[in-house]
Amino acid sequence: MEALTSRDRLDHPGGMKPLRLVAVVLVALLSVVVPGVVQGQRPMQVEGWVQWVAADRMQLVLDNGLSISVDLTRVPQSQYQGLGPGQRDRVLVVGVIAPDNRRFIASSVTRTSSWGYESP
Numbered sequence: 001m002e003a004l005t006s007r008d009r010l011d012h013p014g015g016m017k018p019l020r021l022v023a024v025v026l027v028a029l030l031s032v033v034v035p036g037v038v039q040g041q042r043p044m045q046v047e048g049w050v051q052w053v054a055a056d057r058m059q060l061v062l063d064n065g066l067s068i069s070v071d072l073t074r075v076p077q078s079q080y081q082g083l084g085p086g087q088r089d090r091v092l093v094v095g096v097i098a099p100d101n102r103r104f105i106a107s108s109v110t111r112t113s114s115w116g117y118e119s120p
Helices: 017-033
Strands: 043-052 056-064 067-071 090-097 104-112
Touching: 043 067, 056 090, 056 104, 067 090
Parallel strands: 067 104
Antiparallel strands: 043 056, 043 090, 056 067, 090 104
16 A cells, blocks of 8 residues: 655645545544444433533532533533522533543533423
């Protein structure tokens, strides 16, 4: 297999073939866009109320009483801006469990109005 060097041009007949270029770009995109899937992690969702938010971390109290740390670095700030203590905001968080099992890495945060029951 011939290696592509910085002197080779992609549109040059001796450069990278179009099919190989598409394969390389596709693999690169998949490794960036869906890191959880590439690493074998399946997205999951958790629901609870916000105990506190500080910078890129949120502490979430689940319905069963357990409290988990949520990493917000991959979530747009507009999705969690205004959440915080005292308001007991309920949220649905989608993400994956961190490889070290110490936190939940969120990909989205959605405010919900449900408290686990329906009014008559």
